[in-house]
Amino acid sequence: MKQTKNVAELQEITKRVRRNIVQMIGEAKSGHPGGSLSAVEILTTLYFDVMRHDPSRPDWPDRDRFILSKGHAAPVLYCMLEETGYTPPGQLNTLRKLGSIYQGHPDRRFIPALEASTGSLGVGPSVGLGMALAARLNGSPSRTYVLVGDGESQEGQIWEAAMFGSYNQVDNIVVIVDYNKIQLDGFVKDILNLEPLAEKWRSFGWHTLEINGHDIPALQAAFAEAAAVKGKPTAIVAHTIKGKGVSFMENNPKFHGMAPTPAEMQLALQELQ
């Protein structure tokens, strides 16, 4: 694995990752393409630039940690693990099949390098706080990054964690909200509106940034700013587009939790060339 700050190189990776996401979900015939595609730049920037980690030492105590709290976006995380070498090459298309290491939602029993088994929404920031507290006790430079969904932010536990993180000045954790504005039943604003979302995090005592979650330099700058903030955790509200990169998936609630048909998959792969 080669870390890079070069934006063109990172963008090149995102193209490959998007094709893999569409293909693996298409082959699986089930899964959640929209929320994987919206988070590609966020994870690519973390795994290939920002995080201190070493795929040859997944149990390195001082590694930075990433938790995919919105566990249904497992495909984008699996692409990172494969691209960086945590998992063997050539198995992404076994997604969701019996015996695959690529379970429907991230499962540590199958991939020990995963920091958490997720899929039940709302719990990731709390688990991340536990890891961040352990790092603080150990005097470790380890930082913890947690990606939450916008629909997921309707869970009360997110706000329990938000209160705890700021009150305890846990400044080695970053929560990123993949704010793609769509959840399974439709648009977030029509189901249980989160607005004003950034103000909520700010009022809960977090250093809060609002950025375009597909803009790699903006992500790099936000993570750098978060690392410099002392005495406060950081929340990054990342405005994204659900289904980003595939025209007929973009902003389409249908593709929150539905796989493309074989024909749609071919069409999507052509668009992502």
Next chain:
Amino acid sequence: MPTKTKFELKLGMATREAFGKALVELGRENPDVVVCDADLSKSTYTALFGKEFPDRFFECGIAEANMVSIGAGLASSGKIPFVSSFSCFVMNKGFEQLRVNVAYPGLNVKIVGTHSGISIGEDGPSQMSIEDISLACSLPGFTVLCPADEVATFALVRAAAALNGPVFVRAGRMKAPILYQPGHDFAIGKAVELTEGTDVTIIATGLMVSESIRAQEALESEGIGVRVIDMHTIKPLDRDAIARAAKDTGAIVVAEEHLVDGGLGVRVSQVVAETHPCIMEFVGIENTYAESGAPEQLLDKYGLVARDVIAAVRRALVRKN
């Protein structure tokens, strides 16, 4: 048949207090032991740990779900977290987090639920944990412990810390009669046969162990030989002790301060059915919530005293003969 041991049943400390003291000792021995509590640390006695090790004590406020998940994160990074609250709150409000964050990845988190059963008393049913054995045992990979007195609590809390895996410890609010000599050796999964007897066996857990000893002493005076087993480990069960009791005595009474539905009795029944089917009777809370009252009054009203154990033994003996 005469019993080997006489029990004074002198009132000792509550199992929750013994837990708090054991925790301090563990904290002194192992810097990786950390504690989380949810605004009940004076009641759960984790405040003792918090006072001595403030940097390793995490007051989570009244947010049990967050607390359980934080415990999972701490365990994931190599700490040995003891996560404590009233049993009804940590088990019920934290159950989803126990399932997905602790049991599913098999993390080394110790959940200690205090104020279990109905003997919490005046606070009433919203605070009474009568489902926790059922809930904890339903989590794959969990070890479930229910010590009967301060000596057992001290030993089993230490054994829980030494075990690498998720554990639930069930503790009570009331002062508990002392059954064991200090330093008694306990092993997780190994039941203690407190008395010998071949007419009937009482398998009890928690505060029902001392009530069962009282029942045994009364029955002994009538010439009925009762084997009393302290089933301090509810999961995994000591299958050998149960099979032996079924085979030797042909009748088993199970006594617990918990709903009969889904409790120790049901679990023992399975082992009996699989090994030596025999007569069984059950003492526990029958399909209801209790109410406010003094603990002693509630235990009497809801059928959890020696009298009720004796009645169950008599029913079993009638069916057996």
